[in-house]
Every structure is written in structure tokens, then in C-alpha cells.
Amino acid sequence: MITSEQLIERIQKNVGVPWQSQRSDGFSDGILFGSADATVTGIATTFTPTLDVLRKALSSGKNVIICREAPSYSRGERAPLFWRNGPAPSKELLDNDPVWQAKQEFISKNNLVIIRLFDNWDARKTDGQLRGLAHALGWEKFHVARAGENAYDPRNVYFRLTTTSLNSLAGDIKKKLNIQGLRVIGKPESSVSKVALTHGLLLVADAERILREPRVDVVVTGDAVEWEAAPYFQDLVSAGRAKGLILLGEEASEEPGNGEMAEWLKGFVTEVPIEWIPAGEPFWVLS
Amino acid sequence: MGTGLVAASPLVRALGQSQPTLTAREVVARIKKNVGVPWHTPTADEFKIGDPDAPITGITTTFMSTLDLLQRSAAAGNNFVITHEPTFWSAADVVSDLRDDPLYNYKVNFIEKNKMVVWRFHDHWHAHRPADGIFAGWNKAMGWESYASLGANPFSHQYVIPETSLEELARDMQSKLKTRSIRLVGDPKLRVTKVAHAGHYIQQCMQVLPHVDVVLVFECREWEAAEYLRDAVASGQKKALIQLPHEGGEEDGMDECARWLRRFVNEVPIKFIPSGDPFWMPV
Numbered sequence: 001m002i003t004s005e006q007l008i009e010r011i012q013k014n015v016g017v018p019w020q021s022q023r024s025d026g027f028s029d030g031i032l033f034g035s036a037d038a039t040v041t042g043i044a045t046t047f048t049p050t051l052d053v054l055r056k057a058l059s060s061g062k063n064v065i066i067c068r069e070a071p072s073y074s075r076g077e078r079a080p081l082f083w084r085n086g087p088a089p090s091k092e093l094l095d096n097d098p099v100w101q102a103k104q105e106f107i108s109k110n111n112l113v114i115i116r117l118f119d120n121w122d123a124r125k126t127d128g129q130l131r132g133l134a135h136a137l138g139w140e141k142f143h144v145a146r147a148g149e150n151a152y153d154p155r156n157v158y159f160r161l162t163t164t165s166l167n168s169l170a171g172d173i174k175k176k177l178n179i180q181g182l183r184v185i186g187k188p189e190s191s192v193s194k195v196a197l198t199h200g201l202l203l204v205a206d207a208e209r210i211l212r213e214p215r216v217d218v219v220v221t222g223d224a225v226e227w228e229a230a231p232y233f234q235d236l237v238s239a240g241r242a243k244g245l246i247l248l249g250e251e252a253s254e255e256p257g258n259g260e261m262a263e264w265l266k267g268f269v270t271e272v273p274i275e276w277i278p279a280g281e282p283f284w285v286l287s
Numbered sequence: 288m289g290t291g292l293v294a295a296s297p298l299v300r301a302l303g304q305s306q307p308t309l310t311a312r313e314v315v316a317r318i319k320k321n322v323g324v325p326w327h328t329p330t331a332d333e334f335k336i337g338d339p340d341a342p343i344t345g346i347t348t349t350f351m352s353t354l355d356l357l358q359r360s361a362a363a364g365n366n367f368v369i370t371h372e373p374t375f376w377s378a379a380d381v382v383s384d385l386r387d388d389p390l391y392n393y394k395v396n397f398i399e400k401n402k403m404v405v406w407r408f409h410d411h412w413h414a415h416r417p418a419d420g421i422f423a424g425w426n427k428a429m430g431w432e433s434y435a436s437l438g439a440n441p442f443s444h445q446y447v448i449p450e451t452s453l454e455e456l457a458r459d460m461q462s463k464l465k466t467r468s469i470r471l472v473g474d475p476k477l478r479v480t481k482v483a484h485a486g487h488y489i490q491q492c493m494q495v496l497p498h499v500d501v502v503l504v505f506e507c508r509e510w511e512a513a514e515y516l517r518d519a520v521a522s523g524q525k526k527a528l529i530q531l532p533h534e535g536g537e538e539d540g541m542d543e544c545a546r547w548l549r550r551f552v553n554e555v556p557i558k559f560i561p562s563g564d565p566f567w568m569p570v
Contacts, residue, residue: 048510048514050514050517050518050521051518051521051522052517052521055521069510069514070510073489073510073511073512073514073515073518074489074510074511075508075510084508085488085489085508085510085511086487086488086489086490086491086507086508086511087488087490089489089490089493090490093490093493093494094493097493098497098519098522098524099493099496099515099518099519099522099524102518102522102523103518103522167569170569171569171570174569181470181568182568182569183468183566183567183568184566184567184568184569185565185566188567188569201508204376204377205384208388222509223508223509225506226506226532226533226534226565227351227372227373227376227377227378227533228376228377229376230565230566231351231353231372231373231376231565232376232390233565234353234354234355234565235353235354235355235376235390235394236390238353238354238355238358239354239390239393239394241389241390241393247566249509250508250509250510251509282472282509282513282514282516282517283470283471283472283513283530284470284471284472284475285468285469285470285471285568286454286457286458286461286469286471
């Protein structure tokens with residue numbers, strides 16, 4: 001038998017880096033909803049605990065959901081994002097919101113435990129999100145090896161693929177990840193081979209750092225602010241300094257990492273079933 | 288290296304031939320006089336680069352002063368660019384961290400070489416009265432002027448449109464806004480008639496959702512609107528989200544800006560040049 005609190009203690013022991021303490025904004029890693037004393041019946045890992053994911057977890061007998069994004073549609077003040085996202089909705093707005101009420105009721109009625117694992121997972125020496133994504137793309141064999149560096153060190157994001165066009169690369173990624181909402185900046189016919197693969201929201205400072213490596217043709221990531229890194233790449237393309245940017249969507253870029261997280265958990269939690277339940281991309285697009 | 292550095296652009300030639308006396312600073316003074324609201328500071332609406340007191344050859348209005356846009360503006364002979372969004376990739380156009388960035392230097396070099404001036408017109412074009420200039424242009428592009436009503440919040444413009452399906456509405460928007468990267472949440476066949484803009488943030492989505500069938504955002508972080516709307520749908524509500532690129536929500540507002548400028552600036556040509564949807568989607 002294991003309780004949700006014991007589960008967290010075991011995660012802390014195995015994460016391999018000093019555990020970052022709770023943040024005062026309440027959006028940090030740890031139990032967001034549910035009881036620390038709850039007996040864990042099974043664990044679902046996911047990018048984001050949508051109502052649909054919660055239903056799937058419950059119907060397969062799992063009461064603990066470990067997620068990257070918080071269930072209430074906000075990162076709060078977690079990072080000073082400066083108009084890149086909104087501040088957390090006020091308590092009054094959230095408490096009276098019918099969508100949130102339905103979700104909260106589902107969580108409490110079914111005694112679910114929602115655990116957030118984001119910052120500490122990302123602080124590990126191996127980038128689990130990157131490894132998961134590279135695996136989902138079948139790109140492990142293309143990873144550029146670096147002497148003295150651990151594979152999937154968060155700094156080594158480079159892959160050397162067989163030369164192809166930007167359009168074919170985007171199409172291939174779309175097929176492999178089974179997604180619709182993939183967006184591209186750059187000329188479709190551009191010839192590309194060296195790719196930097198990252199996940200989540202790409203900022204301009206990240207792009208500058210990634211492009212210090214010579215001859216990177218394309219950066220593949222989750223999302224980019226449309227008045228920051230997106231036009232930065234438009235300008236890189238116009239200046240002939242890079243071939244493009246491929247945006248997978250937040251979920252598509254992060255979800256495989258939560259599959260990786262399920263495998264990692266199985267290494268030290270053996271009492272209960274553990275399953276990765278992908279949220280799936282939120283969007284569909286016009287054909 | 289790229290297509291950027293044109294030795295003798297039409298713009299430099301124009302500067303050599305004519306003797307225009309109008310400066311960018313004078314144009315901005317007229318804008319301030321005509322905008323219909325007191326000028327407030329601090330504001331993003333400032334000169335970002337170039338000499339405001341140099342003669343101008345023509346004015347380009349646009350959503351975003353990308354390098355490609357600047358190149359096209361120079362080729363059209365317009366050296367004064369009025370942009371709604373930033374030039375140097377941050378909300379406040381902070382350049383102190385960019386001094387060693389080769390792309391920054393490339394862009395600055397292009398602008399200086401072509402004697403261009405860039406001024407941002409964001410806050411006060413939204414604040415323009417009687418109507419937010421960006422939404423006035425958007426409504427016109429959609430042909431929705433007669434369907435619009437104004438909420439208290441400038442981003443909560445609401446519309447009652449002739450009933451259609453979510454998918455048909457999205458296709459109509461795609462063609463009228465000339466956009467390539469609309470993303471949707473909700474049943475394609477959902478019948479819809481009430482639509483509202485919800486800006487870029489979750490609070491506005493929460494505020495407008497009870498009143499409409501479709502929430503429109505033009506750029507909103509994906510962990511906000513998209514996740515909220517898919518839970519709304521999963522909880523049984525008949526709702527949908529249309530997520531436009533930021534450009535698709537605001538570019539037409541700068542076409543409106545060009546029309547508005549022509550009322551009180553007639554010494555130089557004024558042209559709306561769309562920066563365009565930055566994205567395309569593979570088939």
C-alpha cells in the first residue's frame with residue numbers, strides 16, 4: 001500500500017536533484033487537489049488533466065493523476081511572463097465558472113488526487129521531455145552525440161536528419177505524432193537537415209542560445225509568442241540565417257515526455273498500475 | 288545572405304528626387320490630435336528606430352514590422368512604417384539584450400541603410416474613439432459591422448451573426464481574413480450565432496463564454512483558452528473556440544488605420560501592406 005504523500009516522497013528521493021520548495025503562488029509541484037493520506041489505487045500521467053483524462057483515469061481504476069499543467073487553465077504567476085499569458089483568474093471568477101465547477105466536482109466526488117510534477121522533472125540532468133519527444137519521432141539515432149555529455153542533456157537538442165524539404169519534414173512530423181495543428185514558418189521548399197528539437201514555449205533568449213550552434217536549419221518546438229520568437233524566426237528566414245520554425249503545439253510537444261515519466265515512475269513504484277493517458281491535442285484544423 | 292540589402296532602393300531614389308517637407312514626428316503629432324482620446328504615458332506608441340525629423344517619402348501601415356515587411360515597404364518607396372506590434376521581438380521593444388545578436392544588427396542595418404523610421408501605434412489605436420481602430424477594421428473585413436455590439440471591455444465585442452455551423456464560420460473567416468492557421472475546439476457541425484472576442488487571456492474567455500456559442504481569441508496561450516474550451520465541451524456545453532493567429536485578429540485594423548490617416552495626411556502616399564500570417568500548415 002502507498003499513500004499519495006508517500007508517492008511524493010518516493011518521487012523526491014528518485015528525482016536526482018534537490019527538491020524545489022513549494023512556491024507561494026500554489027502552482028508548484030506537489031498535490032494540487034486531493035488528500036495526502038489517500039491510498040493510491042493507480043497512477044495516470046498526462047500533459048494536462050482534462051475532464052476527459054480524469055474520466056479515463058477513473059474508469060481504469062486510477063485515482064492519482066500526475067500532470068505537467070495545472071487543471072484550472074492557468075500557470076498563475078508561476079513565471080513573470082509579461083503579457084505572454086494572463087494572470088490567474090480571480091477566485092471569484094473561477095469559483096463561479098460552470099466549466100471549472102463541473103471539473104472540480106468531478107475531482108472531489110471521485111476523491112481524485114492531482115499531483116503536479118513540472119519544475120523538478122525538468123530540473124533533472126536528463127531532459128525527460130526531450131527524450132520522450134525524440135522517441136515519439138523515432139529520432140534517437142539522429143541525435144548528435146557530444147563527448148563527455150550525457151545523452152539527452154537538456155543542452156543537447158541537436159539532431160542531424162537525412163536532408164529533406166521543410167514541407168516534407170513538417171508533414172513527416174505531423175504523421176508521426178498524429179497531430180493536425182502543426183504550424184510552420186519558412187519556405188516549404190527549403191532544404192533542411194540539422195534540427196534543434198525542444199518543447200513547450202520557445203522564448204527569444206532560448207532561440208538565441210540554440211542558434212549559437214552552427215548551421216541549425218530548423219527549430220522544432222511547442223509554441224512561440226507571436227510578437228516574440230515567431231517574428232524572430234520570420235526575420236531569421238528573411239535574413240537567410242535559418243530555414244524555419246515548426247510549432248507542434250504545447251500538448252504535442254510535451255505529451256510524450258509524460259509517457260517517459262510513466263516509465264520512470266515504474267522503476268520505483270511497483271505496488272500499483274501506472275499508465276500514460278495522453279490528453280491529445282486540443283485543436284482540429286480546416287482541411 | 289538573404290535578400291535584404293538593396294543598394295539603391297526606390298525609397299533612397301525618392302529621397303533624392305523630391306523635396307518632401309513632412310516628417311514622421313509631424314505625422315505623429317497629427318495622429319495625437321485626431322485619435323479622440325488624451326495621449327497617455329507610459330505607452331508602447333513611440334519611435335522605435337530611425338530619425339523622426341527626417342523627411343518621409345511615404346507611409347506604410349502594417350500589423351508587424353518584420354524584416355520582410357520592411358523590405359517590401361522600402362521597395363514600395365515608403366520609408367515611414369507605422370506598426371501595430373513590436374519591431375524587435377518583445378512587447379516593449381527592449382533592445383539592451385540584443386546588441387550582440389546578429390539578426391538584430393542585420394535588421395538595424397537594413398533600416399538605417401534605407402533611412403527608415405518605425406513608429407508603433409498600438410495602445411492608442413485600440414483606445415481610439417468612437418471605436419477601437421483595430422476592431423473597426425476587423426469588423427469591416429468580416430462584413431460584421433451591423434452584427435456588432437460593444438461590451439464594456441474593448442476586447443469583448445460581441446456579434447449576433449446569421450446562424451451557421453462552426454466549420455462554415457471558420458472557413459468564412461479563413462477567406463475573409465486571408466489567414467492560413469486557424470485552430471478550432473468544438474464540434475464542426477455545432478450551430479452557432481453568438482460570437483465574441485475574448486482577447487488573449489483566460490479571464491476574458493471565462494467572462495464571455497456564458498453569453499456566446501463561440502469564443503474567438505487571436506493568440507492565447509494553449510494552456511488557457513484551448514484547455515478551458517475542451518473541458519467546456521467535455522462537460523456537455525455546446526460551445527466552441529476559434530483561435531486565430533494574432534495577425535488574423537489585428538492586421539485589418541491597420542488597413543483601417545491607413546484609411547483614417549488619409550483624412551489628415553495627404554502630402555505623401557499611404558499604403559497598408561499586410562505583414563501576413565506568419566504560419567502555414569502542411570497538408
